Amino acid sequence: MDSGATNHMTGNPNMFSSFRSHKAPSPITVVDGSTCSSVGSDIIKPTSSITLSSILCLPNLAFNLISVSKITKDLNCCVAFFSDHCLFLDLKTMQVIGKGYISGDLYILYEWEPCSVACSSIVSPFEAHCRLGHPFLPLLNKLCPQFQNISSLDFKTQFNASVRTLRSDNAKKYMSELFQSYMRQHGILYQSPCVDAPSQNRVVERKNRHLLETARALLFQMKVPKQFWADAVSTSYFLINRMQSSVLDGNVLYSVLFSNNSLFSMEPNVFGSTCYDRDVRPSLTKLAPKGVKCVFLSYSHLQKGYRCYTTELGKYLVSTDVVFSETTPFFYAPPISTSQGEEDEWLVYQVNRTLTEQSDDTLRSPNSSI
Numbered sequence: 001m002d003s004g005a006t007n008h009m010t011g012n013p014n015m016f017s018s019f020r021s022h023k024a025p026s027p028i029t030v031v032d033g034s035t036c037s038s039v040g041s042d043i044i045k046p047t048s049s050i051t052l053s054s055i056l057c058l059p060n061l062a063f064n065l066i067s068v069s070k071i072t073k074d075l076n077c078c079v080a081f082f083s084d085h086c087l088f089l090d091l092k093t094m095q096v097i098g099k100g101y102i103s104g105d106l107y108i109l110y111e112w113e114p115c116s117v118a119c120s121s122i123v124s125p126f127e128a129h130c131r132l133g134h135p136f137l138p139l140l141n142k143l144c145p146q147f148q149n150i151s152s153l154d155f156k157t158q159f160n161a162s163v164r165t166l167r168s169d170n171a172k173k174y175m176s177e178l179f180q181s182y183m184r185q186h187g188i189l190y191q192s193p194c195v196d197a198p199s200q201n202r203v204v205e206r207k208n209r210h211l212l213e214t215a216r217a218l219l220f221q222m223k224v225p226k227q228f229w230a231d232a233v234s235t236s237y238f239l240i241n242r243m244q245s246s247v248l249d250g251n252v253l254y255s256v257l258f259s260n261n262s263l264f265s266m267e268p269n270v271f272g273s274t275c276y277d278r279d280v281r282p283s284l285t286k287l288a289p290k291g292v293k294c295v296f297l298s299y300s301h302l303q304k305g306y307r308c309y310t311t312e313l314g315k316y317l318v319s320t321d322v323v324f325s326e327t328t329p330f331f332y333a334p335p336i337s338t339s340q341g342e343e344d345e346w347l348v349y350q351v352n353r354t355l356t357e358q359s360d361d362t363l364r365s366p367n368s369s370i
Helices: 068-075 127-129 137-144 153-160 176-183 198-221 226-240 253-257 340-356
Strands: 021-030 035-044 052-057 075-082 086-091 096-103 108-111 163-165 188-191 273-278 291-299 306-310 317-318 323-328
Touching: 068 075, 068 086, 108 317, 137 198, 163 340, 176 188, 176 306, 198 226, 226 291, 273 306, 273 317, 291 317
Parallel strands: 163 188
Antiparallel strands: 021 035, 035 052, 075 086, 086 096, 096 108, 273 291, 273 323, 291 306, 306 317
């Protein structure tokens, strides 16, 4: 964005959907006083909600420049500049129609150039921290620079590789003759640690600890009951696999394995937050409410969708047609004076209240029997 430019300008003619050449080059005076020639102009749509008209094409221009004065007049909007981003607001509806981020000393419009989905929306550092599973803050700074102020068949078919060595603890299931026979048949070397020596499995033990610490942070953040621990762990490894790893010299595990895939096929959202899914039950009438209140719990690994749980229907829903209220927790904490045992009972009550009181609209107190 350029507050001193009188026209939008670009040096790349390939950005135009249609190009209108000028019969005679039009002289353009740039900031250093020198003169360049415009060879044509037309319309460019850098984002789905912003259309820039009369953009001049200057072949030797190194940057795409958006004139702040021209865009505010053409789109009847205002531009609000902040320390790490900027917003385009429609003056009539006061809705955000465009966003930009700061790179060096320049404000750059999102979608004008390709960017990762993880950083494709303006959010606060706290919200990004919650969405990504509370990662170590220096890691968050690397992932999102604008927040610097804060053994299966799949293994063979997906990666064209085979298991050479399997290491586990001393669980009896790994010591059975059936399992050992399978290992010998496939030429897999099996290793186990000495008795009472978990340090020999320190790599996997540390990773298990990392998963559980992340899962606990997700549960505590939005007061999600412990009965959803499996969803918290599932979300944890989904997010951890998309974080930079010091073991991989700062690379992302998912990108190393699937280099052609987008890091996030869906935008991450805050675990345990309130969301609203579309109710597609065929029994609904035309005048019945079409939305159902849910809690966001994980990302589906079988479908491209968010995995949400609704207490109203008592089941999980997988959908991309979800509206999130990320600052609103689905579960609410009990009073501070409540003991630990009462808190657990209260949380279970929160989940099951609609299943046990289908016909009663009056919410009973947390201490009532269920």
